[in-house]
Amino acid sequence: MSAAASFLDVQDLEVCRGGVRVLAIPSFTLHENEVLSLIGPNGAGKSTLLLALARLIPAATGTLRCQGEPIVSDRATFAYRRRLAMVFQQPLLFDATVFDNVAAGLKIRGLSRQEVRSRVMATMELFNMVNLAERSARKLSGGEAQRTSLARAFAIRPEMIFLDEPFVALDPPTRQALMDDLDRILTETGTAAVLATHDQLEALRLSDRMVVMNQGEIVQSGTPVEVMNQPVDEFVASFVGMENVLTGTVLATAAGLVTVALAERRIEFPGTAAAGETAVFCIRPEHVTIDIFDPAGETSARNVFPATIRKIIPTGVFQKIHLDCGFSLVAYLTNQSLGNLHLDEGKRVFVSFKATAVHLIRAGK
Numbered sequence: 153m154s155a156a157a158s159f160l161d162v163q164d165l166e167v168c169r170g171g172v173r174v175l176a177i178p179s180f181t182l183h184e185n186e187v188l189s190l191i192g193p194n195g196a197g198k199s200t201l202l203l204a205l206a207r208l209i210p211a212a213t214g215t216l217r218c219q220g221e222p223i224v225s226d227r228a229t230f231a232y233r234r235r236l237a238m239v240f241q242q243p244l245l246f247d248a249t250v251f252d253n254v255a256a257g258l259k260i261r262g263l264s265r266q267e268v269r270s271r272v273m274a275t276m277e278l279f280n281m282v283n284l285a286e287r288s289a290r291k292l293s294g295g296e297a298q299r300t301s302l303a304r305a306f307a308i309r310p311e312m313i314f315l316d317e318p319f320v321a322l323d324p325p326t327r328q329a330l331m332d333d334l335d336r337i338l339t340e341t342g343t344a345a346v347l348a349t350h351d352q353l354e355a356l357r358l359s360d361r362m363v364v365m366n367q368g369e370i371v372q373s374g375t376p377v378e379v380m381n382q383p384v385d386e387f388v389a390s391f392v393g394m395e396n397v398l399t400g401t402v403l404a405t406a407a408g409l410v411t412v413a414l415a416e417r418r419i420e421f422p423g424t425a426a427a428g429e430t431a432v433f434c435i436r437p438e439h440v441t442i443d444i445f446d447p448a449g450e451t452s453a454r455n456v457f458p459a460t461i462r463k464i465i466p467t468g469v470f471q472k473i474h475l476d477c478g479f480s481l482v483a484y485l486t487n488q489s490l491g492n493l494h495l496d497e498g499k500r501v502f503v504s505f506k507a508t509a510v511h512l513i514r515a516g517k
């Protein structure tokens with residue numbers, strides 16, 4: 153989990169590219185030992201933020217502090233850059249052996265041949281790639297090349313590492329294996345990391361904290377569970393796969409439970425909102441249960457409605473069930489549950505979800 157001490161602090165950062173302001177970040181912190189993921193759609197500013205954090209592009213305004221020290225002079229910037237490593241989507245390897253590629257950063261730092269050799273071998277062992285040492289970098293698969301690029305970054309024993317979509321070009325099993333190794337190595341080495349990705353599952357898998365970006369700004373920062381279950385707005389909700397974002401009219405709040413009217417149904421969930429306000433709220437599809445018979449007497453869920461199955465879409469492990477319960481709702485079911493319940497399009501069923509499965513995004517006039 154993220155440690156309390158801050159490692160990197162940024163205030164009032166603005167970056168312009170091609171004469172246009174593309175980043176405006178009032179405040180950003182990376183804690184010691186923390187793995188933080190930047191998620192957001194194409195063009196959100198993830199790469200720009202990484203490049204600005206690494207001081208590889210200039211900022212129009214802003215201050216950057218590393219362990220409290222402002223990074224201002226050229227000398228401080230040079231020393232700061234030596235404490236970090238960066239890995240890009242493309243591995244950018246030299247036309248040399250894997251060993252020489254992994255050794256590159258160490259040679260620049262002037263380590264002796266013996267030190268270079270022992271560090272390179274130790275890093276290659278960490279990445280389970282000793283067998284590739286003498287292979288030409290030109291003859292590597294995409295996964296091996298990215299593994300080499302990560303090993304080169306870790307060989308210098310950076311205090312923090314910036315990773316820009318490092319897995320995006322890899323096939324699923326290769327991506328999974330490399331992600332597992334990276335996760336283990338980040339934990340073992342305690343390296344602080346910022347990972348830019350547009351894949352929320354990758355972020356969930358690897359990070360202590362998720363920072364969601366849109367149009368050059370940070371729109372939410374929290375633990376993966378917070379961001380996934382309590383998105384601050386509709387953009388974050390849809391970006392993290394919250395398929396059920398609904399809008400209703402508040403009837404009342406009593407004993408900490410809001411009752412909302414939506415398409416002649418009553419939905420209850422925790423929160424506070426005034427009668428007559430419009431409430432925007434969301435429910436994760438995996439928190440919606442489907443039954444063939446009315447479960448009213450048997451479930452602790454407060455929200456139970458009859459529904460019709462409109463569409464069943466296979467997505468691999470899960471089936472995505474589109475339901476009409478007066479309003480549209482999406483539920484995820486395992487293939488096995490779908491078979492056990494004998495569900496089909498057009499079938500009448502009952503949906504239920506707990507009050508606590510509903511997250512109030514906002515309420516107002």
Ligand SMILES: Nc1ncnc2c1ncn2[C@@H]1O[C@H](COP(=O)(O)OP(=O)(O)OP(=O)(O)O)[C@@H](O)[C@H]1O
Nearest residue numbers: 169170174192193194195196197198199200201350
């Ligand atoms: N070299 C450049 N010159 C001018 N504008 C740029 C340049 N690189 C990026 N931009 C602009 O900066 C904004 C942020 O782009 P950036 O690449 O940081 O986003 P991103 O979130 O990393 O997107 P992606 O996931 O597509 O890589 C975009 O509007 C983009 O068009």
